[in-house]
Amino acid sequence: MRKVILVGVLSAFSVSLMAATQVRVVGLFNGAAVVNIDGQRKMLKVGQTVGEVELIKADSREAVLRVGETTRTFSLDREYSNGFAAPQKRQLSIARRNDGHYWANGSINDRPIQFLVDTGASSVAMNEDDARRLGLDYRQGRPMTVNTAGGNKRAWAVRLDRVKIGSIEVLGVDAVVLEGQYPLQALLGMNFLNRVGWHEEQGVLHVEAKH
Template identity: 60%
Template sequence: MLRALLALTLSLAAVAQAAPQVRVVGLFPNAAVVNIDGQRKFLKVGETGPQGVQVISADSHKAVLRVNGVEQTFDLSREYNASGYSAPAPAQEMGIARNTDGHYWVSGSINGQTAQFLIDTGATTIAMNDEQARRLGIDYRVVGKPMVASTASGTVQGWRVTLNSVKLGGIEVLGVDASVLEGGFPTEILLGMSYLNRVGWREDQGMMYIQSKH
């Protein structure tokens, strides 16, 4: 019995000391996007993610995380595990053809839910109407900050929210600013600069190319 209890204690200790695989895939002032055992989370300073990983500090160059009670410094796109650091994944690129209406339309996802976007380089953020937000499961009245927006129909009530994930093809950006507006405007979800500024993009002969950034 004593040997069994000792073996169980040692086994539990080994599990407790097993460090999660952690990779910082996005850096911002006082926030970081952290991949923890394959799960991505947008965490602000002081917040704790899966496996108890906590963001202590972050800027555009590095993040300090507390992992298993130990503070470690992480650079962007460097994975730390028992085997050491791994190289960043290669950049991904996708091409979008201009539609006959002169606009760029693209399918993607918001928070894992399918969404159809109209790319609008004149929009500051991703923008959608309240019905679209409800369809996507965004509880904007609870998590959003009230705002007033000017539209072609006049001023409307809106909410500023942060989307956990916006993905086009294999190009995913976490922690993306968005606006939810009451009423039917915009009729389509506008993919604005809060996403485009976080990726590389260019137009060339009727095509828009979007490339992931490290």
């Protein structure tokens, strides 16, 4: 009789586990996390709650979540559809900063640079100081004139061997180097973004390599 009761208890416990909220952390930032809750992706900041899930703490390595009565530490996970473990793609999630912009640490020809992600810019663009720091012989590029908010600017069209943000790299990217100090930060424009997969959701820019 005891065995029958024990089996019944274990069976009920298993059903309870199956019915529990399914939680995955798919994006990590300082003070925030992108959490997949029962298949719905949500951007949570520390202290925010969705249903029975509360974000207690988060940094670039892990997040602490309270799910119901349980507190657990989560590392970055990957999302799969219908249980099919497809090959992992190179992905990057960028949280929008308080200034309303998306910033990404990356590199040009293996030299580090910080990009301002600009969907309004047709191409990668930078000023002369950035170009020199990156070792670009930009004055050997094709001379051109660019119309900016400050008027017409002299510029040079160049070809970059490699442009990278996170683990996502695109080879052979055209760029524009403008004379003077404009733009103040290097711009990651649409000629890069159009060669990767990207979408914006709840203040997070998700970028994914196509191959």
